[in-house]
Amino acid sequence: MDRWILDRVENGFAVMETPQHTFMSFPLTAFSGETAREGGVYEKRGDGTFQLLAEETENRKKSLYASQEKIFHKP
Numbered sequence: 001m002d003r004w005i006l007d008r009v010e011n012g013f014a015v016m017e018t019p020q021h022t023f024m025s026f027p028l029t030a031f032s033g034e035t036a037r038e039g040g041v042y043e044k045r046g047d048g049t050f051q052l053l054a055e056e057t058e059n060r061k062k063s064l065y066a067s068q069e070k071i072f073h074k075p
Helices: 054-072
Strands: 004-010 013-017 023-027 041-044 050-052
Antiparallel strands (some): 013 023
């Protein structure tokens, strides 16, 4: 299953980082009623919409926070 990261929202479009680490824009309507969350991890469905993967989003958030702690709060 491919994972897409929502990088940012601008002018009614979600700028997504693709599984190949390039960027593509999609209209916010592709989030089928969900709130598009910057930094969120999504699965792209066959119908072109995106489904938030809440557990993976939380794991990514924790991993990024731990990396920041290592960089900025060295003992």
